[in-house]
Amino acid sequence: MAWTLGQLQTFVSVAERGSMTRAAEALGYSIGAVSQHMSALRRTIGSELVHRRGRSLVLTEAGRTLLPRAKAILAAQQQAETAMLGRDFGHEAIVTLGVFGSTSTFALPAIVRRLAQRHPDIAVRAREVNVETMSAAVIDGAIDLGIGIDYPAVPLPPMRGLHWQTVAAEDFGVVTPKGAALPGPDDLAEADWILPPAPDLFGRAMRLATSAMGIQAKETHIVTDTAVALALAGTGLGLTLATPIMMSLGGGDIDLHPITGAGGREIIVLTAPAPSAPVAAVAEVVAEVFA
Structure with missing residues (x-):
């Protein structure tokens, strides 16, 4: 028609x-x-x-x-x-890599540099994708591969047409203003907390983490953007949880205090089950950078 x-x-x-x-x-x-x-x-x-x-x-x-x-x-x-969008067909291969906030800051420059050294015929193009929809973006072909997150406490379900490889694992810690001591259990329970929305995987993982710490977090501020949550924590408006890589989104006015038994997250690389050689090459470089 x-x-x-x-x-x-x-x-x-x-x-x-x-x-x-x-x-x-x-x-x-x-x-x-x-x-x-x-x-x-x-x-x-x-x-x-x-x-x-x-x-x-x-x-x-x-x-x-x-x-x-x-x-x-x-x-x-x-x-x-x-x-x-942004494809340069003068290159032998163009690979579109889905990224999100902390991976963009922490890993993307190193990925681009290492790929240029090892595979100068492959050009990588970053696309910011909501981590909650990263899997769908790979399956739909909107991106060639993506850097995603899996929370062991709230694991991703298996998805047809998707393969993932865990490339790093990191634990949650409590974020406080620079120089502040980690509050004791009673103070943690009484403190104001800065948490992501409950329906998100990240929000559910954070709440399970605070429960594992033995507290019922007082949800004073609900903030989606990790950089904003870290900035608020730096001003003393509340506590939040983060990982070492997430801390790359914050400034120098915050400290991360390791805690035991609160869980964390895994960085995963998402591809099709049988990726092309260029996509597989980029996935290998991503894994090395996080390792």
Whole structure:
């Protein structure tokens, strides 16, 4: 069928907002342009996609059938754009590496340097990816391989189409302002804590870690960004947990106090089960840098 991505995008926006006017505002189009897209798509499909119910537009049976498929087409197009972004086809091989905050600061410069020395024909392109969606990004082909996190206390489930290798393991410690002593058990229980959101894997792992320390952490500040959590800890607004690599996101105004039995995290390299030779070469370098 001779529809366009623009028509499908307009249709999805109308379907989600129930109004051509609201869809036009969201897309930055004129109402006339939205109407033209919808009319052209209706002619291509050969059936009405929406009908009016009161002041809103609702999907017909044809519209309900098309909507999830239109979203899938648009998502695939976005993945293709992401995969191609920044590619330099003058190199023999370009490998896209998914990274997140602390790995970018701690390991990426060393990975790029070592790869240039050992495999000058391979160029690596870093893409920041939410660590919670790193596995999906590898499986979907948005990145060639990714540096991810597995928490032994909250282990990742096996996923078809994904292979991972543990390249480093590190324990949680308590972060305090520079020069401050590690509080005793009673003070740890009474202290304000800076924790990530509970639904995240990181948040669940942190709460299990504080439970393993024998305390019910007082969740005073809920912060997603590790660098922000470390900065707040440095000002004395509360305690948080971190690992040595995570500390690379902080400044010189914090200390990490090792603790026993609170668990930690593993750094993993995520690839397809049978990666290409260039991807395997980058994975090997990543493992060496973390080792």
